[in-house]
Amino acid sequence: MRIELTVNGERHEADDVWEGESLLYALRERLGLPGSKNACEQGECGSCTVYMDGVPVCSCLVAAGQAQGRDVTTVEGLAGDDGLDPVQQAFVECGAVQCGFCTPGFLVSTHDLLARNPRPSDPEIREALAGNLCRCTGYEKILDAVRTAAHS
Amino acid sequence: MDFLAPSTWAEALAAKAERPDALPVAGGTDVMVEMNFDHRRPGALLDLTRVAPLGEWAFDDGRVRLGAGVTYARVIAELGSTLPGLAMASRTVGSPQIRNRGTVGGNLGAASPAGDSHPALLAADAVVEVESAARGVRHVPVADFYTGVKRNALEQDELISAVLIAPPSGPQQFCKIGTRNAMVIAVSAFGFALHPDRRAVGTGIGSAAPTPRRATDAAAFLAGELEAAGLWESRAALPEGLAAEFGRKVRDAAAPIDDVRGTAAYRLHTLSVMARRAATWAWDEHRRAA
Ligand SMILES: Cc1cc2nc3c(=O)[nH]c(=O)nc-3n(C[C@H](O)[C@H](O)[C@H](O)COP(=O)(O)OP(=O)(O)OC[C@H]3O[C@@H](n4cnc5c(N)ncnc54)[C@H](O)[C@@H]3O)c2cc1C
Ligand code: FES
Numbered sequence A: 001m002r003i004e005l006t007v008n009g010e011r012h013e014a015d016d017v018w019e020g021e022s023l024l025y026a027l028r029e030r031l032g033l034p035g036s037k038n039a040c041e042q043g044e045c046g047s048c049t050v051y052m053d054g055v056p057v058c059s060c061l062v063a064a065g066q067a068q069g070r071d072v073t074t075v076e077g078l079a080g081d082d083g084l085d086p087v088q089q090a091f092v093e094c095g096a097v098q099c100g101f102c103t104p105g106f107l108v109s110t111h112d113l114l115a116r117n118p119r120p121s122d123p124e125i126r127e128a129l130a131g132n133l134c135r136c137t138g139y140e141k142i143l144d145a146v147r148t149a150a151h152s
Numbered sequence B: 001m002d003f004l005a006p007s008t009w010a011e012a013l014a015a016k017a018e019r020p021d022a023l024p025v026a027g028g029t030d031v032m033v034e035m036n037f038d039h040r041r042p043g044a045l046l047d048l049t050r051v052a053p054l055g056e057w058a059f060d061d062g063r064v065r066l067g068a069g070v071t072y073a074r075v076i077a078e079l080g081s082t083l084p085g086l087a088m089a090s091r092t093v094g095s096p097q098i099r100n101r102g103t104v105g106g107n108l109g110a111a112s113p114a115g116d117s118h119p120a121l122l123a124a125d126a127v128v129e130v131e132s133a134a135r136g137v138r139h140v141p142v143a144d145f146y147t148g149v150k151r152n153a154l155e156q157d158e159l160i161s162a163v164l165i166a167p168p169s170g171p172q173q174f175c176k177i178g179t180r181n182a183m184v185i186a187v188s189a190f191g192f193a194l195h196p197d198r199r200a201v202g203t204g205i206g207s208a209a210p211t212p213r214r215a216t217d218a219a220a221f222l223a224g225e226l227e228a229a230g231l232w233e234s235r236a237a238l239p240e241g242l243a244a245e246f247g248r249k250v251r252d253a254a255a256p257i258d259d260v261r262g263t264a265a266y267r268l269h270t271l272s273v274m275a276r277r278a279a280t281w282a283w284d285e286h287r288r289a290a
């Protein structure tokens, strides 16, 4: 089937989409947007997190056809013309990125948290990032990055 | 495989009647895991996310009519004080991303014994509204909805339209045992409701029997003891040992198994502790509300 959707502000079309495939697969393999990562395909790790109609979701659990006509923002859409988003900048500066596999998901989840709650407490940060797993950093630098982004 | 995307409820019911092999998909948090892992290859996916009324809730004849497609995130944000038990259960589901997509209707569709909404719906005496194009609407008391392990009372041509839940006349509680705070399938769970208007007690056991189920005898026991001691009127403190005895009776209503998440013995123990605590917390709240 064919799907049409808006990704990072641009209209995209994909043909020959398999009816059972996920939005994550369509983004990575059909639309050339490999920023969202595929690590578990079962909603556990959050590395595939994207905004759909403004709400963070695991793109591995959205059927591609469900994204028809929707508005998706991936990690590729966070940076503006004037450079990295403050959340991305803070992750770089705080050393919150090691292998980087979890990073796209953490960036989208953090971006959403700070949009809703510009000065989150530590428990609020932990709660908001509970759906994102990182096997490298031990999370401390990620928490530093979120606090830094909140103050930038 | 086909992808069916009805935009009205009538179209959705017609599609389900025409295509018994179509698998409904709402938030996809159960369905897409099965698809991604090749555990399921239905003839078609029937996307319900474009059927607007499924995503709405409203007061209807004194009850909340919660559309099957309302997400956990919205139950928490919009119904936290109106449906406290279900909202407490919803807060424990998965992660923010899962709560943004997962729905109560999907939890009922999956009918897992570990689904977190079930103990809360059982304790609150919820009613599941289902519909087919051929036979119209049918109301199924939630306790009759769970028919076996991951099986429910839906006929092949039926869809869940809504859940009907009366706002409580007394406090509600939800307890869940897991290995961490987020992203856990319950080892065991317990839902509790005090119904002072009817002088009744509601219960729901999760993850400790082939289906979610009530602790009917335990509920009748506690309601009867409260009645006999005149506590519904006086709102005095619970007699020593009553909550613990209630906990033991809840435990006796369960039929758990050993599995990777926990042993049957541990599940029984946790149920008696959760039930004792839930009853105590709810009664204390009831007293404070006087
Ligand atoms: C990482 C992760 C964590 C999770 N954590 C929890 C948890 O803590 N607690 C918990 O209870 N669950 C949990 N789940 C399971 C899942 O999120 C819930 O069961 C959720 O309620 C499913 O809702 P959904 O809308 O996503 O359902 P879907 O996946 O879309 O559908 C689930 C089932 O219901 C059927 N269905 C959906 N809507 C209808 C309808 N209107 N009429 C008829 N049938 C319908 C579908 O055909 C399917 O069989 C988790 C899942 C994941 C991936
Ligand atoms: S790949 Fe989607 S949550 Fe892990």
Ligand code: FES
Pocket (backbone or CB within 6 Å): A096, A097, A098, A099, A100, A101, A102, A103, A133, A134, A135, A136, A137
């Ligand atoms: S940086 Fe490697 S998983 Fe997080």
